Amino acid sequence: MTNVSSLSQPLVVGIGGTIGGVSSTERALxxxxxxxxxxxFRTRMFGGADMAKLPLYDPRATSRTAEEQAFVEAVRSASAVIISSPGYHGSISGVVKNALDLLEETARDERPYLADMPVGLIATAYGWQATGSTIAALRSIVHALRGWPTPFAAAINTQLTKFDDDGGVNDPAVLEQLRLIGRQVARFAPLAA
Known part of the structure; x- marks a missing residue:
């Protein structure tokens, strides 16, 4: 899903969700x-359905699918990124990790990986324990990719927090936390330019 109000506006790319329908993770993103x-900012979201189309990352592949190319080009064009992952077994999901692995395609770029970009982080899990470890894993990955995790990250316990089909959430504090992440990446993006 893309918001293309004006191609002259800076871009925030969202990466996150789960395979099998729109999830709490994707709604939070x-x-x-x-x-x-x-x-x-204009936005481009790569949700669960988009990530499901990405083949498993093979560093020796001599060509990339159209979906892989679109993902890499969007990140190359981004001024900021927001990553939203469910907490699966205490860490990020495989589809989110696979998408992030594909950023190896940018290793030889003038701006490799997520270098100097603000990166907002969101973790959702059915319980508190996995939210914390998933945020920690995401921060570690963003650091390895040379990005700047924003000061605030949202850890959402979906046992307590429920999202609706209209883009709402039952907890006003969670809504404000998610909005804060969007505002922080927007605030810090000009510093990376």
Missing amino acids: RIALDAACGQG
């Missing part, structure tokens, strides 16, 4: 991206 959009 949409709220954060909408907040960045409200700050004058």
Whole structure:
């Protein structure tokens, strides 16, 4: 899903979700991206359905699918990124990790990986334990990819927090946390330019 109000506006790329329908993880990401959009950024979201189309990353592949190319080009064009992952067994999901592994395609770019980009982080899990370890894993990955995790990250316990089909959430504090992530990546993006 893309918000293309003007191609002259800076871009925030959202990466996250799960395979098998729109998830809490994807809904949380949409709220954060909408907040960045409200700050004058255009957005491009790679949700679960998009990531399901990415083959397992093979560093020796001599060509890339159209979906892989579109993902890498979007990240190359981004001023900021927001990553949203479910907490699976205490860490990030395989589809999110696979998408991030594909950023190896940027290793020889003038700006490799997520270098100097602000990166907002969201973790959702059915319980608190996996949210914390998933955020920690995401921070570690973003550091390895040379990005700057924003000061605030949202850890969402989906046992307590429920999202609806209209883009809402039952907890106003969670809604504000997700909006804060979108505002932070928008605020810090000009520093990376």
